[in-house]
Amino acid sequence: MIDFPAGTKIHQKLPKEAFYKHLSLTPTLKNKFVSDVESIFAENSLSAKTLNFNAQSESMEILLVLVNLKKAEFDAKIIEAIARQNPHELIFLLAYENQRQLAIYHGKLYRTPWTDKKDLTFHINGRTMDEIWSGFIEQIALREEQAQPIDERSIDERLRLQDKILKLQQQIAKTEAAAWREQQPKKRFALYQKLRNLKKELDANKNGETAI
Numbered sequence: 634m635i636d637f638p639a640g641t642k643i644h645q646k647l648p649k650e651a652f653y654k655h656l657s658l659t660p661t662l663k664n665k666f667v668s669d670v671e672s673i674f675a676e677n678s679l680s681a682k683t684l685n686f687n688a689q690s691e692s693m694e695i696l697l698v699l700v701n702l703k704k705a706e707f708d709a710k711i712i713e714a715i716a717r718q719n720p721h722e723l724i725f726l727l728a729y730e731n732q733r734q735l736a737i738y739h740g741k742l743y744r745t746p747w748t749d750k751k752d753l754t755f756h757i758n759g760r761t762m763d764e765i766w767s768g769f770i771e772q773i774a775l776r777e778e779q780a781q782p783i784d785e786r787s788i789d790e791r792l793r794l795q796d797k798i799l800k801l802q803q804q805i806a807k808t809e810a811a812a813w814r815e816q817q818p819k820k821r822f823a824l825y826q827k828l829r830n831l832k833k834e835l836d837a838n839k840n841g842e843t844a845i
Contacts, residue, residue, distance in 0.1 A: 635726070635755045637697070638684065641677040647698075649673060656718050662710055669707040674699040676726065681762060693762040695722045695769070702729045705747065713742045724769055735773045739792070743774035794838060801835040 652673055653666045677697040681687075700712065707727075716723050716738030725736040727744075733753045736744040758768035770788050775795065786794070808831060812824040 634753065635697070637677050637679070637757060640685070641679050641683045643675055643678050645675045647673040647675060652715075656714055658714055662708070662714060665708040666711050669703055669711060671701040671703050673701070679757070679762070679765065684757075684765075686761070693722060693766065695724060695762070695766060697724045697726060699726045699728060702727060705729045705732065709736075709742055709744065712736050713738060716742065722766055724773075737770060737773045739770050739774060740789075743770075745773055798835065798838050801831055801838065805831050805835065 649666070649670060649672065653663060658666065675696050676699045679695040679697070680693070698715070707729075712725055712727070716725070723738065727734040727736060728750075729747075731750045732747045733750050734745055734747050735753075735755060736742060755772060756768075757765055758772075759765040767788050770792075775788075775791055805828065808824055808828045812821055812828060815821040815824055
């Protein structure tokens, strides 16, 4: 359930053709835009005004954009292109049949796994627009954070740590597979030594024992 105040609802259809004509897209990506996207709606506008905040100086506006897709295996570069070239902060609600996925761009595109429409949860947390935006990043990009929580870490630090942990996990899987295949004892021993070091580094990062 997306729990946004009724006053933020706009439900404004954005014609696909008019929308992508204002984006700088390669011909290939433009074709993907046509073939992968069914329709686009600006569903909610979050601002100090629509949320009844007293902070009149806050000019940030966050739009929830509903993208109805023609297929689940779409080209995510479409969403990234929209986010990078739009002046607003955007949250994407991607829809295919009864499945839903949330996406946000923060240095790169982060997406939640596909989930059933009725199981989707997404809430506003915070009393300023900056806090709300950080809360959205946390809910989408850090949805399954694997490191031990450390209060003084910023969102960006936690994202860097998450990326580091995921890369180490990929290296470990790759090294384990190589060790199983290797026939030469010396090379196999070297791979197991590398594997041991990678696992130690992974544990240290998960336990917050290394600098980010």
